[in-house]
Amino acid sequence: MKAVFDDSKPIFLQIADMILEDILDGTLQEEEQIPSTTEISSFYQVNRATIQKGLAILVEAGYVYKQRGVGMFVATGANEKLQEQRKTEFDKMFIKPMIEEARRLELNKDDIWKLIMEGYDD
Known part of the structure; x- marks a missing residue:
């Protein structure tokens, strides 16, 4: 803690x-x-x-x-329940806004994936 x-x-x-x-x-x-x-x-x-x-x-x-x-x-089951809750929050806080912005920028799935992988490898 x-x-x-x-x-x-x-x-x-x-x-x-x-x-x-x-x-x-x-x-x-x-x-x-x-x-x-x-x-x-x-x-x-x-x-x-x-x-x-x-x-x-x-x-x-x-x-x-x-x-x-x-x-x-x-x-x-607390760990599994917590992971599911956090995944839902992650989707709501990060993934959905990212997808909305990607659509505004006219990025396709491949473009998004490439950006994620480049950032992940840094």
Whole structure:
């Protein structure tokens, strides 16, 4: 998890995002217990209620589940679900606008592919 917060969004959302990144990159595996609210709170010097609010978002979204008296765990399928969500966001934020601009510039699929491959090889 990264240790620096910024003012771009509330800390509880940044905590949730950090945990999601750890799920996505495999730092946290499915069915693995995540650090407790006390551990996260102590590490980042953030109020436990803030941590709990971030974790509640993950529970509600189905990425994490609570096991009463034991802790919180990464849900089975969380990585796959997160990848699908990110692919959808990627398409909406980058691919669709790129295609719209390519059409305005009268670029065909081959032109776009060539530009992507040239950029990818850099």
